[in-house]
Structure formats: C-alpha cells, structure tokens
Amino acid sequence: MYDGINDIDLIKITQNDGSVLAIAWLGRTNYLGSIYDKTVKGLRLRKGNIQIGDGQTLNTVFKDARFNGWSIGEVFVSSPHLIPNARRDNFEKNPAYFVLIEQLQRVAAEITREIRAASLKRNRELTMELEKAKATVHDAADAIENGTDITAKSRILPKLSSAQKAVSNSTVTDESGVYYQEIAFMNWICSLVHSKVRRHSKRSTH
Numbered sequence: 001m002y003d004g005i006n007d008i009d010l011i012k013i014t015q016n017d018g019s020v021l022a023i024a025w026l027g028r029t030n031y032l033g034s035i036y037d038k039t040v041k042g043l044r045l046r047k048g049n050i051q052i053g054d055g056q057t058l059n060t061v062f063k064d065a066r067f068n069g070w071s072i073g074e075v076f077v078s079s080p081h082l083i084p085n086a087r088r089d090n091f092e093k094n095p096a097y098f099v100l101i102e103q104l105q106r107v108a109a110e111i112t113r114e115i116r117a118a119s120l121k122r123n124r125e126l127t128m129e130l131e132k133a134k135a136t137v138h139d140a141a142d143a144i145e146n147g148t149d150i151t152a153k154s155r156i157l158p159k160l161s162s163a164q165k166a167v168s169n170s171t172v173t174d175e176s177g178v179y180y181q182e183i184a185f186m187n188w189i190c191s192l193v194h195s196k197v198r199r200h201s202k203r204s205t206h
Helices: 057-061 065-070 095-145 150-168 178-205
Strands: 007-014 020-028 042-047 050-052 072-077
Touching: 007 095, 020 095, 042 057, 042 065, 042 095, 057 065, 057 095, 065 095
Parallel strands: 042 072
Antiparallel strands: 007 020, 020 072, 042 050
C-alpha cells in the first residue's frame, strides 16, 4: 500500500534567547512504514543550497533510529554559529550544534509518538477485521455442514469475499509477525471455504 504526504508542518527551531537556529518542514504521512525512496527518506540537514550529511545523519536524534526512515522533511539551518565540518557530513560540535540536536530530539519524539499511535490504530482495526473474518468463516462452515439452502449459501459467498479483501488490504507494522501469520491464515481459510461453498452450491442446483 502506498503512502503520501497529507500535510506539511513548519517548525521554527530556536535557542534559549529566541534567536532562530533553523526552520524545518515535516511531511505528514499515514506512517505506513519505512520510505522506500532513498532520495527523500529521512529528515535531512541543509545549509543554504548544500545538503549536510544524508538521510541517515539525523538517525541519532531518534531513540529508535529506524523511525527516521519513516519520516520525510528538511531542516534548513540559518544560524551563522552552525558551521558545516570539512567533510560536510555534519556540523561542527559547538554549543549551537548541541542546542539544535536537543530541539530536533523533541521533534523526533513527537514523530515517534505519532508513528506508534498510527500503528496501534491500524492494528486495532486489523484485529476487528480478523474477528469478523473468523465469524464469517464459521458461518460458512456451518452452512456447508448443515446443508443450508442455496439462497443462504449465495449470501455467504460475497461475505467471504469481503472478509478476505478486508484482511488482505490491512496495513500492519507488527514486528513479531503474528499479524502477518494471521492474515495469511485467514486468507487461506477464506479461499478454502469460499471454494467449498461454491462446490456445494453447484451440487445443490443439480
């Protein structure tokens, strides 16, 4: 499933005295997972027209570094106190740099919170779809076992198709793989019962 930018947030990053260190833009997505396109993946540092480092440079501001790969945005540094190092893979580590990093850690913490909230919401929705699919499969199995009439069986077929589609289209970020296993199993069960209902329906017409 493809993700996209739904909105853009502008964030002003300042020092304690209120002077601006940088302006950042952050793309708001559905946080479906790590971004595949490496040319835009991750928050990036820029000063003027020069990119400082790459899409992994700011991994360190995230407690869970992989979540930078779920993010998209740029931090445009404006303070003269933030000086690119000779390799241009980061800034010189002076007091202004550490303030910048501290502020970006707060931004990263908010991104992480939103990623986890989005993941929990999707997984709750998936759990509901799995339970619905199980109930539909149970009804279909009863129909086969008890010789339900052709009209009842014909009503079960679209329900099975809908259940299978809902489970297949679910987006999860479950690292344990349990949800993926359940999706695969329910897909298999739905397909199996669907074919059995069809066979029984055909027999009933003869």
